[in-house]
Amino acid sequence: MPYLVDPLMSPGCLSQQTQPALSAGSGLVLRPWLPKDAARVVEVFRDPAIQRWNLRRADSEEEAREWIKQWQQGWEEETAAHWAVVDGTRDTALGRVSLQHLILMSGQAKISYWTAPSVRGAGIGPRAVATVAEWALGEAGFHRIELGHSTTNEASCRVAVKAGFALEGVRRKALLHADGLHDMHLHARIR
Template structure:
């Protein structure tokens, strides 16, 4: 069946080039994941705050190594794109930022992020999200980026707003966490915002 509108981004928009290293311009790099990141990711996921707001837990470095292998392969599938956020000088892992649920045909994706315990309160999530958003909208040509978080996660809401994502509404009882169903705020940025 033919489509009634052109694709926003053609297949190969991401996969036809190497995944780029992005910079925030103020001390952070967004780079592709490496196998040697597994211990730092495992450590990050031992933080109780990660358990509160994420639906995934890490039982071993070997399990995390599997995640990293998936994240590395995801660029080629063009369904998601994952970056490690590292300090530009020390190269220490301070977080993760990603485009998930990519639909090139519609020019849409979902932004996701987390930071390590040591990086919290330093603007890491805002800076990394802003850099990824600029690249996705301005350089690649995505039309709409969405970002969602539990309504009770006020810190994540502040990140979304500071990164320029407009709050569009609440998704009721949308995600199951270990403590039950959570309402989620839906934020978005579109071309021209």
């Protein structure tokens, strides 16, 4: 059955190239995840705030390496794009930014992120999220990037606003967390 519209992004537009490393300025680099980052993922996921706002936990380096393998496959399959946010000098993972739920037909994706407890409040989250959004809406060719977070996660809301994502509304009882269903803010940036 033929489509009535042309896709905004062609299949292969991502997977036929190497996932780029992105500079977020001041020595902050976003690069694809590597198996060597597994220990850092486990360490960060021990943080109570990470456990509160994420739906999974990392119990072992082996499990984290499997996640990283899946994150790498996301690029190849054009279903997701995951970056480690690293200190360009030490190459230590300070956070993560991901484009997920890619819809190439309409050029849409959802962005998610976390930062390690030791660097929260230093502006790394907003810089990293804005960098990926600018790449996605520019060079990559996406049309719309959505960002969602619990309405009770004020820190995440600050990241969204600082990264240029306009608040569009509230999705009622939209995501199940460990403590129950949460209302979710919906933010977005468009091309």
